[in-house]
Amino acid sequence: MVTEVRGFTDPQKEDYFRKSFRDEEQARRIISHIQTSRSLHIMCHIPVFCWITATVLENMFETRDGGELPKTLTEMYIHFLVVQSKVKKVKYDGGAETDPHWSPKNRRMIKSLGKLAFQQLQKGNLIFYESDLTECGIDITAASVYSGVFTQIFKEERGLYQDKVFCFVHLSVQEFLAALHVHLTFITSGTNLLSEPTTSQWSRPFRKKPELNHLHQSAVGEALLSPNGHLDLSLRFLLGLSLETNQKLLRGLLKQTGSGSQTNQETVEYIKKKISENLSAERSINLFHCLNELNHRSLVEEIQESLTSGRLSTKTLSPAQWSALVFILLSSGKDLEEFDLMKYSASEEALLKLLPVVKVSTKALYVDQYININKTYSKEHKTNMFNLLFITVFYLRLSGCNLSERSCEALSSVLSSVSSHLRHMDLSNNDLQDPGVKLLCDGLKSPHCSLETLSLSGCLVSKEGCSSLTSALNSNPSHLRELDLSNNDLKDPGVKLLCDGLKSPHCSLETLRMSGCKLSERSCEALSSVLSSVSSRLRHVDLSNNDLQDQGVKLLCDGLKSPHCSLETLSLSGCLVSEEGCSSLTSALNSNPSHLRELDLSYNHPGDSGEKLLSAGLKSPHWRLDTLRMDHAGEQWLKPGLRKYSCELELDTNTMHRNLKLSDDNRKVTHVTEDQSYPDHPDRFDVFPQLLCRPGLTGRCYWEVEWRGAVDISLSYRGIKRKGIGSDCLFGYNDQSWSLIYSDDRGYSVRHCGTGTPIMSSVSHRVSVYVDCPAGTLSFYSISSDSLIHLHTFRTTFTEPVYPGFWVCPGSSVSLCPL
Template sequence: MTEVRGFTDAQKEEYFKRRFRNKELSSRIISHLKTSRNLYIMCGIPVYCWITATVLEHMLTTEERGELPKTLTDMYSHFLLVQTKKKQKYHKGQEMSWQELTSADKEVLLKLGRLAFEHLQKKNILFYQEDLEQCGLDVTEASVYSGVCTEIFKRECVIFQKPVYCFVHLSVQEFLAAVYMFHCYTNRKTEVLQDFFTEDDKGKKISPEDISSLEDFLSRAMEESQLIPNGHLELFVRFLHGLSIKSNQRLLGGLLGQTENSPEIIQRVIKNLKEVNSWGKCPDRCINIFHCLIEIEHLSVNQEIQEFLNSQNKSEKKLSEIHCSALAHMLLMSEEVKDEFDLEKYNTTYAGRWRLLPAMVMYRKARLYDVYVFGGNCGALALALTSDPSHLRELHMKSVKLEKDAEELFTHLGHPNCRLEILSFENSTLSERNCAALLSALKSNPPYLKRLDLIGCNLEGSGMKQLYDYLESPHCKLQFKRETSV
């Protein structure tokens, strides 16, 4: 097994200082990244540091300058152009603007985009000759793996010397897939769109009229990504939103096609993002909604949360659901492990509290109040219990209802990374399946758990008696409390 941990903040800066001998250049790059916090966070991925260095070096050391990228889509758009223009030195003839793509460039890039999109859906990152040929790519052309594709697409020989192709990084595949999908939207390739947007949330077949406007197209893409539990389309959807704004469309020229993106339309896109109904999905998925707002350069939510974090009277500020996703993201990005996460201290809705759950991973003690725990949000709890390292030592749940499929929560108590010492339920409901799962976990003797409280809880079915019999037996070494609090 290989674990890629990524760069710490100190290692990010060390990378750029080592990459460039010119101290002024490395200093300017680091300074720009720190002012664009979302880019600085992404530099935890080593490949992204390389992409960033490639783009910013080109823009800061040549005459082809402009405003430096501030969003992820902007950065990848520039990266695509930089790599494409590397081959111009081999071409004779009329000089072209660095932002101008030849028709041959566009053709190859869209074919690569089709390959990227079709195989992103299948979760494939390796391709063979027949895969390229199905997308119209001629593997005998040097341009497939050199020139325009020098740092985008690679060719290697592995077992039996059979050529295998791949993008230099999954994020590059996701970006090109988004470019292709956006091109299909603007050029009304309805078959491709309908194949991707199979059904709406009511099971109704999608028609071309359902995706006729930009806001409908982006809204359907967000819905599609939310339906996938592991989130493998999140960055793809993030890029789609970034490609919808004029600056990135100008940057990529005719590659995307023409679309209406007036301020009124973008405002409707923003409104749709803020009103996404993600109930029942893993709350981690909701954070990508906030990322999409950043990509379309809507920064007010980010600014409002920064003000909230700096305020003295946090309980007076009413937080919307999108505020909660943004707050969860910012708490996750902090390198400081905090003492207590208490949902009761946040003035928000039921759904807002649910969206805050991913932030638990950065706390030693968590107090959950008035939430449902079910398969869709067990992921946030599981991550807090099993992350490496796991900081959580106490988990207190008050007025919580555990659904039938929430027994997964208890299986994590025996995980090698779990360091939970106190597990407490107060005035909560545990189903018979929950009781059985908890009993099984306790019998496996989770090494760090010392105390279990079931104060005023409703335990359903025969599992209640079996659980209490075990807890009150001499074999159980846990401190146990179940009486109603006085």
């Protein structure tokens, strides 16, 4: 059994302080103060720390202490210790408020507790026994006095067998007192309790005059070697205790060192040197917290200024500056509801360095660029990385990131995590293949998985992948509500397997998209059985761009007629449907009941009779249909495959670069060395060897291209710049254009806004392009033996007509193919 322990959420923190302080202005001031200090804000996740903070600040308000509120953890815990000492002096010793609170008795008590805290922390103990107290010079008979007097610091409890056991109210209190003990020991005796033991003892004195920065360096080294960061907080306390301002707060208990400024500067330089050594993000962040305890913020302020001015370039950041950027983003005081990696850098390096920022991003993560996570990192590293990345992310989009099955294994572990918040995941356009889907399904089967929507569009999923998904859909419980399998070679056998899962009473799937999956009428028969199933929850099905034909529609309608069918939307766009299919649909819609509300029959050939039947039925009181699409109707749409959308393109000579030569009835262009005698024109590309085609496209369009050499096959808005060498003129390097790129040494890749994504696929020198402007999709396919192999699909919103275009390398050529 796994138990998840949660602390205060941000609203609960605020609620706690509002309830602790009746004065609304005081509560507002405290909440605002805590939000400006990331260290305090993070620690307030712990209810005990909220209580410590409230105790300290309440005392400061009551005594009308005019000083600034504590900004660091060390300041807060020093104030807490002082408050408790005052309470003991007045309540138990009968002293006055004005009496010195560090009496000899109190000093001995604090020093003994510090020794106990340190020794037990070294052993990893949070619970202590009477023998542990005796070892630290604490009289057993006085233990109850310690427990009673310092109930806020040290408490006595009863163990399983009624033996007396002791513990501090929280680990952070023990860590603070342990750091205080280490500091006091070094100042009074020169003994470094943190140095490596050369004998059985855990300490050795310095042979020369002790230097406090040596102690600090030892502490930094120990913390960096810690595998789980358990020394991080102690290190921050130890460094904070070296500040003269903090030592003044402990006057009477702590001897001031006198050389704090020089020592602290040496410690600061040592920490900055460590940060520059390209540490893990977590270790670097703690070192920035350490610099914060030492009141040193120059590196952070440098990056903050660049961020504010808009001059930040992540391409030139040093490891230390990267760490500073992470620290700033985490310390911004604002919830990272949406984290956009593209804002900082389109690289895997940036992703790895910004992992902690992503971890606290609660709603969305957009990583639309090439991430080769499988090339460099070990299996364990990748798994840990994904867990850190996405454990608190709500919506994850990793479309076109060159992920493989190994990434699926890591993602599966996230889905299986008891702490996972992941609800929506888009893995489209990745080379996952069936083995990757199988690994992913292991996570989908987990009782901890709460994923609701999953896109595997264009992920090379076939029959075996469908089998794995069926097993996952049969799991109990299955939260998956929406599944997109478009642009995969599922074919009929794959759909048949998938339908077995859809009929399971454990399956909660409501939306299924299988556009362009090479389905035939046999898939319709399997889907019909799902629609007729009493356990089916399907509400929305997209079968567009599959050659179902009238016979397939007829089989599908058998399911639509079933009283168990609850389908509300059905897309049969571009499915070779004619009058006969429309007749079958009319019969199904006349059945009672029919839940269908939306039917898309665009790009089919319903004929006059089909249109009349369906249009007349819209007026029937038995029909619930309120949206019927039959636009782009005609016999030309009865061609199989995407070639039904073929369009006639013409090379626009007014846009052609002067080194591009026309041939083959103006359907072929070759990059030559001689300038062609084209007239001057404002639309002509003057630097890059590019051209556009015409006319502009607004609907569904398809064309095929052959080439030799290295070319870019692009789609662009008319407004792309034509003059100069800027990225705003080059296909694929701006928000005006999208490109499929081919070169002999690198193979295929796609590019948009300057971000490239490699595509792992066998090379064919004939490719096709399909654009659906209203749907906002642009797809590229390689053509082999007259079969289309999906390469990549861009998803966007086209705001104006788009124009095919080409970039042609010297000595290369490209041709528009007749269809």
